[in-house]
Amino acid sequence: MSEVDRATPSPRDSARYPAARGIGSSVRAHASAIQRIASSRSSRAGNYLLQLQRSYGNGYVQKVLSTASQAGASQVERIPAARLELPSKTSVLKQLSRATSASRPLQPKLTISDPDDPYEKEAEEIAEKVVVQRKCASGGDSDEECGQCRMNRLSLRRVCTDETAGSEAPGIVDDHTIQQTGEMRRTVQRLSWDDVANVVSSAEDTVKQDAEAAASAVASGAQAVGQTVESGAQAVAGAVETGAQAVAQGVEAAGQAVVSGAEAVASGAVAAGKAVVSGVEAAGQAVVGGTEDILTAMGGANAIAGLFGGTVTVTPSGGVVISIPDQEIAEVEDETFVLPVGIPTLTLFDAGFKLGPFVIDAWAGTIVGDPSVTLAIGPVRLQNISLVLDPVGGTYLGTAQLYIGSAISGSVEKADEAKLQAEGVIPAEPPIPILASAELGLRAILRLVGKEGFSDTVNVGYAGGSFILRQVFDVKLGALANLDHEAFLRIEIEGEEICSVIWPIKSQRLGDAGVEIRVPVTIATGSGKAVAIGTPTAAKFPADAIETELQDDHEPEHCMGLEELGKFLCRKGKLPPDICLVLFPAKPSTPPGPPPPVPFGPVAPPVTPPSVASAPTGRTPSDPIEMQWYKPDNLYDTPIELDGQKYRRTKPGQPLPLPDSNLEIGVESQYLAKVGKLLILAFEPDGGAKRRFNEKLKAHGYGGTKGAGTDADHNQDLQWAGPDEFYNLWPFDSSANRSAGPLQNDLQEITFSDRAGDPPQTMSIGEFKRRGLHRDHKYFTIKCISLTPRACP
Known part of the structure; x- marks a missing residue:
């Protein structure tokens, strides 16, 4: 080839x-x-x-x-x-x-x-x-x-x-x-840049069309939402304005009644005024005669100003003006009430974990809160205080104004929040149990606010033998509706709030209205003797200008300072006593008296109690260690009422109202405390059943005025092998529970022997657990039940 x-x-x-x-x-x-x-x-x-x-x-x-x-x-x-x-x-x-x-x-x-x-x-x-x-x-x-x-x-x-x-x-x-024969290759078409450009152009047109359609849908939806919000705002504003007009008309009618009554009292007031005038004239003459020396007047004025932190100035005519700063009379008081409706929550995350000696319960989700009402009273103060003394001209004038502000706010909120709750024992001597929680999140609040500011301005004057008293009563009323978006932080220790902070993000005013009502009263003696009650007047007034302690129409913010927090922790027993003595030393006491007399003659040796041969070991159920149970039955709230039905603590297997009829409450008998009951010191994990139990009871109307001051409690504590289940939970007095838990599970002292016949040992249960002795000495028995420490004989 x-x-x-x-x-x-x-x-x-x-x-x-x-x-x-x-x-x-x-x-x-x-x-x-x-x-x-x-x-x-x-x-x-x-x-x-x-x-x-x-x-x-x-x-x-x-x-x-x-x-x-x-x-x-x-x-x-x-x-x-x-x-x-x-x-x-x-x-x-x-x-x-x-x-x-x-x-x-x-x-x-x-x-x-x-x-x-x-x-x-x-x-x-x-x-x-x-x-x-x-x-x-x-x-x-x-x-x-x-x-x-x-x-x-x-x-x-x-x-x-x-x-x-x-x-x-x-x-x-x-x-x-x-062995098969060959086959024709499949034709592969090559794409040119023109083909690619055509495909991209076609895709771009499709995307533009979809975007235009989506934008049109969004614009239509936004327009519909805007129209709905505007209609709601107009309705709210109209209702508020109508209410304000009704209030103004009622006030005007009340003012006319006051005028009629005042005219009837005027004759008696004139007689009383004459008696006052005679005394004032005598006092005025004495003052004029006694204060002819300007230096004497200055000395008295400085003494008065020094009492209140004020200032003293001298007028060109030789008069003395004393200005006193505003004086707060009462602290701000606020109280929030929750109307239990039972709106379910949406849980996104719920887990518990242990961090050192603390058990942390972490939760995140969405909460639609029950409607709440907040009342705030304050400020309460004397303001615009001044005294004018002019001994040369014989003129004396005093001015002061009493102001009282108050507000009531009703709100419904939706919050996306995260919450951490820590419960554990601070390793000190003795151990210190503590419960703390922190909440952080964003919320939207629909808030309706009513505001009131009351002022009473008093002017008292004496000049040339005439006495005058002028008093003006001023009442400002306002109402407004807001939709607010804000961030918040709230920290609690032992169930008491130590810090609450709010950061406003956006506020939308839906409507507002306000009115100011003024009633002047004048009493004068001398040549122009008269008692006059002016005509009450009413005029529009901006609601935002009414001063109250409901800050920005929100509940008041408050965070304890370091000193206040330290005193709070010491008062609650959450800091060791030696640290509290260093931070806040006790005031020196009166010197001790003379020492007791020394006895004459021989002194007998001290009498020691007879030694105990042995104590229970707790190693077997037949030899349990005696202890005191600190949660008596009378501190459990029973029966409770849920959606109109009554539930009793000692009746297990009671289904909750719909839609939770698949859940049952009532404590089973083996978890009820009684004298002589055998317990095992063994720890069961906390699975969050207590929080879920509280939520279910709240959803069925147990909360607010019902169940106030109670909290779900494990009848047999988790530390004593009690299960974390609904059939071991029931509402218990929360304040008593905060003290009962530490006293029972950490601070109470027990007496035991390591082995039969060994000398007894006495220590707190907290120390007992820290040494790991509960692994071998785990059997206990209830000797008595009382909230009073060392009540067992």
Whole structure:
């Protein structure tokens, strides 16, 4: 077979490349190029085997290679030609002889390379050049390469996605697959930049259309919401203004009644005024006569001003003016009442974990709060205080104003908040149990506020023998409606708030209205003797200008300072006594009296109590350690009322009202405390049942005035192997529970022996647990039940 014949495409190649039909002359013309490339890759024997594979199939070549590897070159000549299906015995033996004499052994197994194999790609490129012979679009001969084609060839480097792929064919390529005839390649269409641009443009148009549709929907929704809010605001404003007008009319009617009554009293007031005038005239004359010396007046004025932190000034006419700053009369008082409606909460996260000696309960979720009402009274103060003393002119004038502000706020809120509650024991001597919580979140509040500011301005004067008293009663009333968005932080220790902070974010005024009512009263003596009650007046007044302690119409903010917090913790017994003595030393007491007299004669030795041979060990149920139980039955709230139904503590298995009828409450008898009951000092985990129990009771109307001052309690504490379940929970007096828990579970002293016959030991239960003694001495028995410490005989 000639070199040209070996380079000529086989029928299989012709089927693979239809364009090869009719271009045989071109194929022969490029046979030499194929021969050079083929000789650079392998020996001629390898090219010959490749030609056999292309001409007669994979099965034929496999048989040749298998027979050659088994029999050897010397035995190939004895293989029958019919068996190998050779076209020419002489040529086959000749080529096989060349193959066996090559520098490398015959490949024992035919391999199929990856399509991205460099040799496969090179062969494909050569075949394409030989058969297709494309002409470059930029002109020139077919063997030439334009700049764009060269850049594509240099920049495009296809790499197999599976770098671990082997060189042999996978297992699915068996003899049957190899013997199959070739198939036409599927045509792969190349995308041009124009095609990509068309696709992107089409996608952009689609996105724009969707965006326009979404924007139109959002705008329609926003317009509907805006119209609804505006309608609600107008309705609220109209209602508020109508209420204010009604209040003004009622006040005017009341003022007329007051005037009528005042005229009836006027005659009696005149008589009383005459009596007062006579005394005032005498007093005025005495004052005038006694204060002729301006230095004496200055001395008295400085003394008065010094009592209240005021100032003294002298007028050009020689008078003395004493100005006294505002004097707070009473502290701010506020109280919040919750109307139990029982709106369910949405819990997003609820988990408990232990951190050192503390058990932390973490919760996050959404709460729609029950409606609440906050009352705040304050400020209560004397303001605008001044005294004018003019001994030379015989004029004296005093002015003061009493102001009392108050407000009532009703609100409904929706809050997204996170809460941490920590309960544990501070490792001190003795141990100090403590309960603390912190809440942080964002909330939206619909708030309706009513505000009132009452002022009584009094002017008392004396001049030239005449006395005058002028009093003006001023009442300001206002109402407003707000929708507020705010952040908040609240911290509590032992159930008492130590810090409450509010950060307003946004406030929307839905409506407001206000009115000011003024009633003047004047009493005068001397030449112009009269008692006059002025006509009450009413005028519009901005509600925001009414001063109250309901800060920005919110509940008052308050955070304890360090000193106040320290005193609070010491008062609650949450700091060791020695630290409290250092922070707040006791006031020196009166010196002690004389020491007691020393007895004359011999002194008898002190009497010691007889020693106890042994005490219970607590190692077995028959030898339990005696203890006191600090939670008597009378401190449990029973029966309780839920949605009109009564529930009793000692009746287990009572289903809650709908929709919670699948839950039952009532304490099972084995968890009720009684004298002689056997207990095991073993800790059960806190799974949050107490909080869920409180929520369920609140949802069914137990809260506010009902159940005030109570909190769910484990009848048999978790420390004493009590289960964290509803059938072990019931409302208990919260203040008593705060003291009962530490006294019972940490501070009370117990007496026990390590072994029977050993001397007794006495220590607190807290110390007992810290030493780990409860692992061996875990059995206890209730000796008595009382909230009073050391009540057991």
